[in-house]
Amino acid sequence: xxxxxxxxxxxxxxxxxxxxxxxxxxxxxxxxxxxxxxxxxxxxxxxxxxxxxxxxxxxxxxxxxxxxxxxxxxxxxxxxxxxxxxxxxxxxxxxxxxxxxxxxxxxxxxxxxxxxxxxxxxxxxxxxxxxxxxxxxxxxxxxxxxxxxxxxxxxxxxxxxxxxxxxxxxxxxxxxxxxxxxxxxxxxxxxxxxxxxxxxxxxxxxxxxxxxxxxxxxxxxxxxxxxxxxxxxxxxxxxxxxxxxxxxxxxxxxxxxxxxxxxxxxxxxxxxxxxxxxxxxxxxxxxxxxxxxxxxxxxxxxxxxxxxxxxxxxxxxxxxxxxxxxxxxxxxxxxxxxxxxxxxxxxxxxxxxxxxxxxxxxxxxxxxxxxxxxxxxxxxxxxxxxxxxxxxxxxxxxxxxxxxxxxxxxxxxxxxxxxxxxxxxxxxxxxxxxxxxxxxxxxxxxxxxxxxxxxxxxxxxxxxxxxxxxxxxxxxxxxxxxxxxxxxxxxxxxxxxxxxxxxxxxxxxxxxxxxxxxxxxxxxxxxxxxxxxxxxxxxxxxxxxxxxxxxxxxxxxxxxxxxxxxxxxxxxxxxxxxxxxxxxxxxxxxxxxxxxxxxxxxxxxxxxxxxxxxxxxxxxxxxxxxxxxxxxxxxxxxxxxxxxxxxxxxxxxxxxxxxxxxxxxxxxxxxxxxxxxxxxxxxxxxxxxxxxxxxxxxxxxxxxxxxxxxxxxxxxxxxxxxxxxxxxxxxxxxxxxxxxxxxxxxxxxxxxxxxxxxxxxxxxxxx
Numbered sequence: 001x002x003x004x005x006x007x008x009x010x011x012x013x014x015x016x017x018x019x020x021x022x023x024x025x026x027x028x029x030x031x032x033x034x035x036x037x038x039x040x041x042x043x044x045x046x047x048x049x050x051x052x053x054x055x056x057x058x059x060x061x062x063x064x065x066x067x068x069x070x071x072x073x074x075x076x077x078x079x080x081x082x083x084x085x086x087x088x089x090x091x092x093x094x095x096x097x098x099x100x101x102x103x104x105x106x107x108x109x110x111x112x113x114x115x116x117x118x119x120x121x122x123x124x125x126x127x128x129x130x131x132x133x134x135x136x137x138x139x140x141x142x143x144x145x146x147x148x149x150x151x152x153x154x155x156x157x158x159x160x161x162x163x164x165x166x167x168x169x170x171x172x173x174x175x176x177x178x179x180x181x182x183x184x185x186x187x188x189x190x191x192x193x194x195x196x197x198x199x200x201x202x203x204x205x206x207x208x209x210x211x212x213x214x215x216x217x218x219x220x221x222x223x224x225x226x227x228x229x230x231x232x233x234x235x236x237x238x239x240x241x242x243x244x245x246x247x248x249x250x251x252x253x254x255x256x257x258x259x260x261x262x263x264x265x266x267x268x269x270x271x272x273x274x275x276x277x278x279x280x281x282x283x284x285x286x287x288x289x290x291x292x293x294x295x296x297x298x299x300x301x302x303x304x305x306x307x308x309x310x311x312x313x314x315x316x317x318x319x320x321x322x323x324x325x326x327x328x329x330x331x332x333x334x335x336x337x338x339x340x341x342x343x344x345x346x347x348x349x350x351x352x353x354x355x356x357x358x359x360x361x362x363x364x365x366x367x368x369x370x371x372x373x374x375x376x377x378x379x380x381x382x383x384x385x386x387x388x389x390x391x392x393x394x395x396x397x398x399x400x401x402x403x404x405x406x407x408x409x410x411x412x413x414x415x416x417x418x419x420x421x422x423x424x425x426x427x428x429x430x431x432x433x434x435x436x437x438x439x440x441x442x443x444x445x446x447x448x449x450x451x452x453x454x455x456x457x458x459x460x461x462x463x464x465x466x467x468x469x470x471x472x473x474x475x476x477x478x479x480x481x482x483x484x485x486x487x488x489x490x491x492x493x494x495x496x497x498x499x500x501x502x503x504x505x506x507x508x509x510x511x512x513x514x515x516x517x518x519x520x521x522x523x524x525x526x527x528x529x530x531x532x533x534x535x536x537x538x539x540x541x542x543x544x545x546x547x548x549x550x551x552x553x554x555x556x557x558x559x560x561x562x563x564x565x566x567x568x569x570x571x572x573x574x575x576x577x578x579x580x581x582x583x584x585x586x587x588x589x590x591x592x593x594x595x596x597x598x599x600x601x602x603x604x605x606x607x608x609x610x611x612x613x614x615x616x617x618x619x620x621x622x623x624x625x626x627x628x629x630x631x632x633x634x635x636x637x638x639x640x641x642x643x644x645x646x647x648x649x650x651x652x653x654x655x656x657x658x659x660x661x662x663x664x665x666x667x668x669x670x671x672x673x674x675x676x677x678x679x680x681x682x683x684x685x686x687x688x689x690x691x692x693x694x695x696x697x698x699x700x701x702x703x704x705x706x707x708x709x710x711x712x713x714x715x716x717x718x719x720x721x722x723x724x725x726x727x728x729x730x731x732x733x734x735x736x737x738x739x740x741x742x743x744x745x746x747x748x749x750x751x752x753x754x755x756x757x758x759x760x761x762x763x764x765x766x767x
């Protein structure tokens with residue numbers, strides 16, 4: 001309240017004096033000068049200083065640097081909207097005959113938006129508004145911006161700052177960068193750019209996050225090289241040549257003093273609030289929740305069948321194997337091997353060829369009874385759906401690619417897919433189509449319309465969508481599309497590689513609520529006859545664990561006869577329901593800061609954390625450490641477990657080796673390799689009839705206390721009851737540790753799949 005008044009009064013009084021305005025948080029200060037410059041300070045130290053604002057008009061650059069961009073008027077106002085209270089400063093500029101409005105909105109958001117109690121976050125929205133028709137705005141390259149606001153000079157700050165920049169495809173994973181924020185920093189900019197996080201070295205990791213907040217498909221982050229270093233600019237991508245009156249784009253600058261992970265979560269919650277994101281489809285998505293068999297790149301049967309058999313017979317054999325082994329695969333994934341290809345190896349017709357499925361997709365679905373997650377790539381210029389090629393739908397055809405322009409096309413395509421069992425539509429090669437159809441980077445609206453039509457078609461037909469090879473812009477646009485429930489967060493799987501390292505990309509994923517997918521994996525080390533030049537998979541358990549902790553799909557991809565049922569069943573219940581935590585496992589803050597600074601006291605390797613939250617004090621943590629060189633000591637705060645009740649930690653393989661987990665008594669980790677990784681579970685301490693009790697859970701699963709298994713936990717003076725659910729007649733073994741000694745209780749669930757486990761009685765009760 002006082003902060004808002006100070007900001008507003010400062011503006012009214014100081015503007016008349018030609019001075020500046022300031023918005024002050026507990027440790028976050030925004031200074032906006034009446035000449036159009038601005039700066040960001042954290043704890044009294046300036047982190048960011050504005051770069052000159054510029055606009056491209058009529059093939060010329062108009063900039064405040066040389067005075068060619070004329071400042072006509074500065075105004076201020078305040079208000080309240082569904083996010084919270086705001087105060088704004090707006091600068092009206094003229095470039096040639098065109099007018100351009102640059103505005104800074106300082107928000108104090110409603111605390112109810114956030115998942116953490118009383119977060120001291122504030123954020124800014126920088127808005128660009130083209131007030132008049134503005135032509136010939138195109139930059140020399142598509143990776144630049146046609147205007148620059150906000151813009152910041154990249155220079156050495158008064159305190160050491162590090163950065164994490166997402167970029168490239170696969171949730172911004174393939175082009176992500178870390179380092180010290182300063183003139184020598186290098187990030188992925190342009191159409192492959194993503195969110196940028198800047199942070200310091202203090203214990204709580206003050207964090208600033210910058211990203212587009214609207215027009216996601218047309219917005220760029222551009223790192224402009226200068227004679228002394230570089231500037232960072234946000235704006236519309238450089239390929240756009242004309243802007244219509246009243247077009248607006250915005251950039252968010254979000255501040256948090258609760259660390260990198262929690263800062264990203266709150267940033268994401270603001271964006272989700274802006275677009276009314278409802279994650280109910282993510283939570284109910286069948287392929288996010290149940291075990292599937294995958295044939296994607298890296299899978300044994302990727303462009304490979306059984307000897308002397310076609311794909312139809314191979315799939316029928318896989319379905320038979322599922323019945324024979326009792327492994328509860330609940331759907332099949334068909335990759336790009338099943339449909340017709342055309343020009344440029346794009347999709348000519350999204351139907352199965354007779355060589356692949358002689359009896360057709362619907363016949364095969366009826367035969368197996370297993371629903372399908374089906375892959376698709378970019379459309380070829382000779383696609384049979386386009387009117388140009390005799391089809392019935394409007395397509396834009398450029399070079400060797402085509403873009404559907406007709407909502408009816410998506411409605412019909414996906415409706416037809418439902419007939420042959422389609423449940424999740426996988427749109428792959430998103431980055432290739434975006435960069436390969438010139439109009440998508442020249443028209444400010446076209447790319448957004450493309451994804452919106454796809455999303456509406458999926459929603460109309462009750463389907464979900466997985467994005468693959470998605471740039472950050474596609475992922476951010478997914479916030480606005482409820483049907484987008486999952487996205488690849490790693491490069492393609494190949495046996496023996498290390499694409500399991502999704503802890504950093506999962507920070508992005510957790511923030512915006514679209515489940516990250518690790519890709520398929522083998523569960524047996526050696527698989528004869530593989531197409532991958534004799535490759536082996538030494539990290540079978542690690543891949544399965546990471547897939548489960550991701551909260552996205554879990555998709556083994558072994559050859560027939562080479563499934564490791566024990567490894568697979570650690571991920572699921574008897575019906576194939578994935579027993580996952582409450583949120584994706586993410587790289588801890590100190591791991592990210594160690595990637596930015598080699599001398600930072602973080603782990604030299606992968607250390608991630610997650611938890612299962614059953615409400616109140618019932619929070620159960622998980623820590624994964626893999627490929628960590630040397631030893632690492634971690635407190636609960638470092639793991640992101642602030643606010644957890646008094647807890648104990650124990651190794652997954654040694655449930656009797658319990659210890660308190662507190663700041664004075666941290667977890668000591670060593671010898672954490674990729675084969676022999678370190679997995680720890682954290683349980684709250686329950687005092688029961690004079691004894692110290694831990695509910696350790698289902699230790700033969702990767703997630704022993706999963707919300708998909710545990711329905712309720714009730715502790716009173718008479719008993720500790722854990723209500724569980726699962727498959728009909730499923731055998732479930734839980735562990736309890738009493739005063740350092742672990743014992744198991746086994747329940748055989750009834751026909752309803754429900755039971756209540758009694759600690760005192762050491763048995764189960766059934767309704």
